[in-house]
Each structure stands twice: as C-alpha cells, then as structure tokens.
Amino acid sequence: MITLERLSKRYGETRAVDALDLTVSPGRVTGFLGPNGAGKSTTMRMILGLDTPTEGSALVDGRPYSAWPVPLAKVGALLDAKALHPRRTARNHLIAMARSNGIPVSRVDEVLAIVGLDTVRQKKAGQFSLGMGQRLGIAGALLGDPEVLMFDEPVNGLDPDGVRWVRQLMRSLAAEGRTVFVSSHLMSEMQLTADQLVVIGRGKLIADAPIAEVIAGSSRTTVRVRVPVRADLAVLRERLAEEAEQVESVSALAPPGQAADQLIVTGLSAERVGDLAHELGVRLHELYTERASLEEAYMELTADSVQYGVAAAS
Amino acid sequence: MTTATITVGQRSSHGGLAGAVSSEWTKVWSVRSSWLNIVAAALLTALLGVQFGFSTAYDNTHLRPGHVAEQAAVGSVGVSAMIIVQVVVAAFALLQVTSEYSTGSIRSTLQWTPVRRNVVLGKAVVLGPVLFAYGLLLGAIAAVSGGLAMGEWADWDLATLVVDLVSIAAYLTLGGLFTLGIAFVIRSTAGTLTAAFLMLLVLPMMLGQSSLRALVWLAAFLPGGAGQDFLSGSTDPLSPTLSFIVLIAWAVGGLAFGLKVLQRRDA
Ligand SMILES: Nc1ncnc2c1ncn2[C@@H]1O[C@H](COP(=O)(O)OP(=O)(O)O)[C@@H](O)[C@H]1O
Ligand SMILES: [Mg+2]
Numbered sequence: 001m002i003t004l005e006r007l008s009k010r011y012g013e014t015r016a017v018d019a020l021d022l023t024v025s026p027g028r029v030t031g032f033l034g035p036n037g038a039g040k041s042t043t044m045r046m047i048l049g050l051d052t053p054t055e056g057s058a059l060v061d062g063r064p065y066s067a068w069p070v071p072l073a074k075v076g077a078l079l080d081a082k083a084l085h086p087r088r089t090a091r092n093h094l095i096a097m098a099r100s101n102g103i104p105v106s107r108v109d110e111v112l113a114i115v116g117l118d119t120v121r122q123k124k125a126g127q128f129s130l131g132m133g134q135r136l137g138i139a140g141a142l143l144g145d146p147e148v149l150m151f152d153e154p155v156n157g158l159d160p161d162g163v164r165w166v167r168q169l170m171r172s173l174a175a176e177g178r179t180v181f182v183s184s185h186l187m188s189e190m191q192l193t194a195d196q197l198v199v200i201g202r203g204k205l206i207a208d209a210p211i212a213e214v215i216a217g218s219s220r221t222t223v224r225v226r227v228p229v230r231a232d233l234a235v236l237r238e239r240l241a242e243e244a245e246q247v248e249s250v251s252a253l254a255p256p257g258q259a260a261d262q263l264i265v266t267g268l269s270a271e272r273v274g275d276l277a278h279e280l281g282v283r284l285h286e287l288y289t290e291r292a293s294l295e296e297a298y299m300e301l302t303a304d305s306v307q308y309g310v311a312a313a314s
Numbered sequence: 315m316t317t318a319t320i321t322v323g324q325r326s327s328h329g330g331l332a333g334a335v336s337s338e339w340t341k342v343w344s345v346r347s348s349w350l351n352i353v354a355a356a357l358l359t360a361l362l363g364v365q366f367g368f369s370t371a372y373d374n375t376h377l378r379p380g381h382v383a384e385q386a387a388v389g390s391v392g393v394s395a396m397i398i399v400q401v402v403v404a405a406f407a408l409l410q411v412t413s414e415y416s417t418g419s420i421r422s423t424l425q426w427t428p429v430r431r432n433v434v435l436g437k438a439v440v441l442g443p444v445l446f447a448y449g450l451l452l453g454a455i456a457a458v459s460g461g462l463a464m465g466e467w468a469d470w471d472l473a474t475l476v477v478d479l480v481s482i483a484a485y486l487t488l489g490g491l492f493t494l495g496i497a498f499v500i501r502s503t504a505g506t507l508t509a510a511f512l513m514l515l516v517l518p519m520m521l522g523q524s525s526l527r528a529l530v531w532l533a534a535f536l537p538g539g540a541g542q543d544f545l546s547g548s549t550d551p552l553s554p555t556l557s558f559i560v561l562i563a564w565a566v567g568g569l570a571f572g573l574k575v576l577q578r579r580d581a
Contacts, residue, residue, distance in 0.1 A: 049428045050421060050581040066428035070329045083421040085345060085413065092344035100337035100426035101329040140422075 001026055001179055002047060002148060006056035009042050009203075016042040018203035019056065024181045024196075026147070029174045031194030031211070032183040035302055039203040040183040044079055044152050060148055072101040072144030078137035079152045086126020090117060090136050093125050097140055111139040130157030138169070148179040155189060167193045187298035201302045215297050223265040223273050226286035230259055236282045237263055243276075244268040262286075334427045334436025338410070342440060347409060352448065355402040356455055362395040363456040367463025374467050385469040389478025391460025392453035393545045396482055397515065399452055400489055400541075404510040407445065407490035410437055411497035411572075412506055424581045434498065434573040438491055445490040449483030484558070485541045488565040489514055492537050495568025499575045514538035537564040 002024040009017040017039040024030045032040050045051040047058045049066045060068070060075055068074040084093050094108040112118045115135040120128075125136060134157055141149055151170070155163045170193055174180045184190055190197060190211070197214050199207040207214060215221060227233040233249065240247045245267030249260035265273055270289045277284050292300075342348055370391075374383040414420040427433050457475060461468040493510045500506040518539030521529040533539035534551050540560035547554055 045581070048425055050424055052580060068329075071428050072329070072426060077425065079425075080418065080421060083418045085341075085417050085419045087346065088341070088344050092340065096337045096340040096344065097422070097426055099340050100333045100423075102333050102336075 001061055002181060003059045003062070004043070004047075004056070005059075007043065007046060007053055007058050008055040009039070009046060009051060010054045015203050017046070017053075020200070020203070020205055022198060022205065022208060024179055024198075026179040027174060027177050028195035029170050029180045029182060029193055030196040030198055031190035032181060032198050032200070033187060033190055033298060034183075034185065034200040034206075036185050037202075038185075038200045038302075040185075040200065041079065041152050042203075043200075044077065044150055044181075044183065047150065048075065048077055048079070050079075070101050070144065072097070072103065073146055074144075075148045075150060076141035076144055076146035077150040077152075078134070078141045078154055079150070081130075081133040081137035084125050084136075087124055089122050090125050090128070091121040093136070094140060094143060097143060101144055103144055107143060107145075111142045114142060115139040131159060131162055134158055134162070138166070146178070149173055149181070151180075151182040153183055153185070155184075163189075187295045191295075199298065199301050206301050214301075215292060221266075221292050222290050223268060223270045224262060224286065224288055224290055225265065225273055225277070225284060226262045227277075227282060228261070228285050229283060230261070232280075232282040233260065233263065235280055236277055239276055239280055240265055240268065240273065243272070329427065330429070331432045331435055331439070334432040335439045337423075337426065338436045338440040342410060342444065345413075347413070348406065351402065351406045351409070352451075355399055355406070355448075355452055358402060359392075359395050359399050359452045359455045360459045362398060363391050363459030364463045366391045366394050366456075367460035367468070370460075371464050371467050383467070385467050386464060387469045387471065387474045387478065388457040388461035388464070389453065389475045389482075391464075392456035392478055392482050395456040395460075396449075396452070396486065396545065397542065399456075400486060400514055400538075401507075401511055403445065403448060403452070403486050403490055404493040404514060405507060406448070407441055407494045408497040408506045408510060409503065410441065411494060412501060412503040415501040416503065421581045430577045431573060434495075434569060434576060437494060438569055441490060441494055442487055445487040446483045449486035450479050452486070453479040453482035481545055485545055485561065488561040489537055489541060491565040492568035495565070495570070495572035498572030514541070518542065535560055537561060540564070 002022075004020050004022040007017055007020040008015070020043060032043070034040055042051060043058075046053050047060065047065060049064060058064070065071055065075055088096075091108060091112065094111065095105055098105055098108050109118070109121070112121050115138050117132065117135055117139060120132065125133070128136060134154060138151070138154065141151065154166050158166060170180050170182060174195070182193065194211055197207060197209060197211050198205070199214075225236070227236060237247055237249060240263065244265045246265070248264040250262050250264060251258050251260045270287055274284070274287055370386050377383060414423055423433060424430065427436065457479070461470060492513075493506065496509055497506045500509060513536060515538050518533045518536045521533035521536070522539055522542070524530060524533075531551050534543055534557065537560075540552070540557040542548070543552055544554050544557040544561060552560065
C-alpha cells in the first residue's frame with residue numbers, strides 16, 4: 001500500500017506536486033493519469049526517495065521506502081528505462097541490482113525469461129531498442145518479487161504485442177494481491193488495465209475513483225430518447241426535468257430548424273426514463289444510453305489543468 | 315512470452331551496506347573502461363619507469379663536479395612515476411561516480427540502495443582495497459622496469475622496496491578516495507578530473523616551489539603536496555607521519571563532503 005499525505009514538490013516557481021493526498025491499495029491496478037507535466041513522474045520519484053518532498057510524506061506500508069531493509073522486495077519500479085550504464089550487459093546490470101539487495105543471481109535469469117529477454121542477456125543494454133529497454137526495466141521491477149509495483153509510462157516504445165503483454169502482466173500482478181501503480185498520459189491505455197483511476201492535473205488531485213464511476217460520473221453519459229409525437233415530447237420533457245440534471249430537446253431525424261423529436265437526458269438512467277415514459281403513456285421509438293468513452297471523461301476532467309498549462313506556457 | 319510467474323520464498327536477507335558493496339564490486343568489473351584504465355596506467359608506468367631508470371643510470375655515468383655515483387632504490391622509481399600516473403588512477407576512482415551521472419544510472423543505484431550513506435560507503439569500501447592493490451601493481455611495474463633500465467645502479471633491497479610499494483599504494487588509495495568524494499559533488503567527468511589534477515598535481519607543484527614560505531606550507535597541506543612529502547620522506551615542512559594524517563583527512567573530508575551533497579540533492 002502506498003500512502004501519500006499532502007505530498008508536495010516545488011521546483012523554483014513550479015508546483016510539480018501540490019498537496020497530494022492518496023492511498024493506493026493492494027489487489028488492483030491503480031491508473032495514475034494526467035497530461036504531460038502533471039507531476040506523475042515527480043510523485044513516483046518521491047515515493048522512492050529519489051526526490052525529497054518540499055512538504056508532506058510518501059510512505060510504503062507505513063514507512064518511507066528507504067527505511068525498508070530490502071527495498072527491492074518492497075517496491076519494484078520502472079521509472080526510467082534508460083537509467084543504466086549502456087555498456088554493461090543486460091544480465092550484469094540485473095546482477096548488480098540483485099546483489100545490492102542480496103537477491104540470488106538465479107532470480108536474474110528467471111526475470112529475464114519472464115520478460116522474454118533471455119536470448120539477449122549478454123547484449124549491452126545500450127544496444128537495446130526502446131521496447132527491449134522497457135522490458136529490461138520491467139525485469140528489474142520484478143527482480144525482488146515485490147509487494148508494490150510502480151511503472152511510469154511502461155508501454156512507451158512497445159509494439160502492440162508488448163502493450164498487450166504489459167497489460168496482462170499488470171492484471172496478473174494485481175490478481176496476486178500486489179499493489180500496482182501505473183502512470184500514463186493516455187486514458188486509452190488505462191481503460192483496459194486499471195481498476196482504480198487517479199487523475200491529477202498541475203500537481204493536484206482531480207479524481208480518485210473506480211474506473212466505472214469515473215465514466216458514469218461524466219456529464220457526457222447521456223440517455224437519448226426519440227418520441228414520434230410532438231405533444232408527447234413536451235409532456236415527457238417536463239416530467240423528466242423534475243428528476244434529471246439536464247434535459248435538452250434536439251431534432252435527430254427532422255431536418256435542421258424543424259421541430260425537435262428527441263430528448264437528451266443527463267443524470268438519469270435509461271431504465272428510469274423508460275419507466276417514466278410508460279407511466280405517462282408516451283410512445284417511444286428509440287431509447288438508448290450514450291456512454292462517454294473514458295477518453296472523453298478524462299478530457300473533461302483535465303480540461304482546466306490543460307488550459308492552464310497552455311496559458312502559462314504562452 | 316510468458317505471463318508473470320513469480321516465485322515467492324527466495325526473499326533476500328540483506329540490502330544495506332553489504333548489498334551496496336557487493337553491487338559496487340560487480341559494477342566496477344562489468345564495464346570495459348575499468349580494465350582499459352588499468353592497462354593504460356600499467357603501460358604509462360612501465361614507460362615512465364624505463365625513462366626514470368635510464369636517466370638515473372645516465373646521471374651516474376655523467377657525474378657533475380662534486381657529485382658521487384650512487385645506487386638508487388628501485389622503489390623510488392615508483393615514487394617518481396606516481397606523480398604523473400596518479401591522475402590515471404584518480405580517473406579510475408572518479409569514473410565510478412561520474413559515469414553514473416552521465417548515463418543516468420545513478421537513479422538506479424539510489425533506487426536499489428536508498429540509504430545514501432551506503433552508496434558512498436559501498437563505493438569507498440570497494441575502491442579502498444582495489445586502489446591499494448592497483449597501487450601495489452603499478453609500484454611493482456615501475457620498480458621492475460626502472461630497475462632493469464638502471465642496470466648496475468639499481469638497489470633491489472627487498473625491505474626498502476616493500477616499504478616504498480606500500481607507501482605508494484597507501485597514497486593512491488587515499489588520493490583516489492578523496493577524488494571519489496569530490497566526484498559526488500562535481501558529478502561531471504571533465505570537471506572532477508580537472509579538480510583532481512589541480513589538487514593532486516598542479517597546485518602543490520606550483521606552490522611547493524615558491525620562495526614564499528606560506529605558500530610552501532599551503533602546498534604541504536594540499537593532498538598532492540602531502541602525498542609527495544609522505545612518499546619522498548621529506549620532513550620539511552611536515553613530518554611524513556603528519557603528511558600521512560593530512561592525506562587521511564582529505565580522503566575522509568572528501569567522502570564526507572560528497573555524502574553531504576548527495577544526501578541533500580534530488581536524484
Ligand atoms: N528536476 C526538475 N527540475 C525542475 N522542474 C521539474 C523537474 N522535474 C519535473 N519538473 C517540472 O515539474 C512538473 C511535473 O513534471 P513531471 O513529474 O515530469 O510530470 P509528468 O510525469 O506527469 O509528465 C513539470 O512542470 C516539470 O517541468
Ligand atoms: Mg512523466
């Protein structure tokens with residue numbers, strides 16, 4: 001479990017991370033989402049003690065990462081796949097890593113096999129492609145058989161096969177009861193991987209909720225209902241407005257400028273809309289839920305922070 | 315590609331300083347630059363040894379008025395050669411840190427060994443014996459190549475040679491540890507090499523030849539100056555024992571300074 005308490009980091013004028021309160025729980029994949037520059041990498045570096053927080057704390061199972069006697073058995077992390085000596089072989093890199101935490105060297109060959117690098121183990125890490133480097137980084141994260149795993153943008157540079165593999169790996173790690181914390185700036189990656197979503201923008205927490213809730217909570221999840229009789233439309237609209245957040249009339253089939261024949265309802269389920277129409281005896285031709293894609297929900301959540309980012313940059 | 319199969323039950327027993335030492339040892343010997351450095355230093359030492367040896371033999375056969383021909387201890391060739399070769403040995407030490415900064419692998423090191431004291435101590439504990447052995451090797455190469463070049467003027471007395479070799483090794487170890495410490499502060503290879511070059515060679519040499527007494531004293535308190543006084547057995551201005559203590563102070567101080575900076579800095 002990772003616990004962040006008012007975690008903050010300032011670089012000069014930049015508030016990279018701003019009073020972040022967060023708990024990342026075991027047994028599920030927590031997606032850590034935010035536009036570029038939102039502070040994801042900085043947060044992860046502070047969890048590992050690489051950067052010192054300006055304020056607040058980051059604890060792993062109640063203690064700072066550095067206080068654990070065998071840190072690699074507590075947290076396995078891939079933050080920057082290029083943080084290695086390019087002229088050391090992949091295997092020697094992992095051996096140095098294993099020895100630092102007293103992990104048997106046999107485990108090195110095991111993780112190399114898991115990530116599919118066993119045939120290139122004697123190759124210099126600097127000659128690896130982006131994708132191979134990423135795999136080597138993941139091998140390092142698995143080395144200590146850790147309870148907590150942290151990946152910063154792990155699918156960068158991976159081919160579609162590799163992306164699928166990483167996704168499965170993260171799901172199976174979480175299924176084993178581990179804490180999996182994975183960052184991305186793309187919602188599409190998280191949609192199939194994460195159980196829980198943490199969204200940040202400009203260093204601040206924007207959302208922390210199960211993925212389904214994030215979609216449902218978006219104002220873009222709407223129910224559309226088409227009513228053939230114009231008088232019925234007005235009656236239904238009036239009734240729906242009593243319960244819904246918003247009801248809007250549009251013309252779907254009729255040419256533009258013609259009378260509306262459709263209602264767009266926000267904040268009510270399709271079931272409820274159907275039941276109400278039935279009560280009123282209103283005949284319906286269409287009734288369906290238009291679910292926002294996670295991407296849209298995310299855009300909506302981070303719209304403010306992105307706008308600010310652009311404004312500040314220009 | 316397999317899915318993750320993670321074996322539990324082979325949990326490690328230790329990280330900490332023991333792990334850091336073991337990891338640093340692996341790192342030193344798993345890049346070719348370490349081996350190239352040793353080969354380069356060995357060749358340079360052999361060349362310098364031959365040159366010093368021949369020049370000793372020449373001086374003894376072309377005596378200036380008032381001078382008498384004397385045998386020279388072969389270990390003294392090592393002492394002379396070290397003035398120059400020490401810079402190569404310092405490079406060996408500083409590269410263990412600066413190459414990590416230039417490649418970004420320092421972030422990996424700090425992730426594996428998050429207690430930063432153990433990172434500095436781990437490198438120092440590995441480099442101490444390695445530099446000492448390195449010094450013995452280079453001293454021996456200088457003594458043998460110089461002794462052979464001197465021919466009949468070489469004094470091969472074993473006891474003297476052993477004292478000279480151990481002194482050379484001790485000096486290179488302490489000078490190397492000092493350089494290791496400041497490498498954590500400076501981080502770049504070129505910058506650290508320049509600083510080491512100045513502190514170990516250039517400044518003491520310039521100041522030591524000054525006619526101003528204060529500057530001679532200053533030279534004696536610089537690591538290179540203390541090293542020269544210690545190796546040559548000079549008693550002016552400091553005794554060899556005091557010079558050795560000055561050297562230890564620089565090594566410990568350099569490492570402490572490096573640790574202080576490392577502990578404060580974001581990786
Ligand atoms: N070492 C640093 N020095 C100065 N600014 C930094 C440093 N690291 C990150 N930043 C700034 O902090 C903000 C957050 O960066 P980062 O954590 O890398 O975001 P993300 O990983 O979400 O893209 C950015 O504005 C970035 O420019
Ligand atoms: Mg980032």
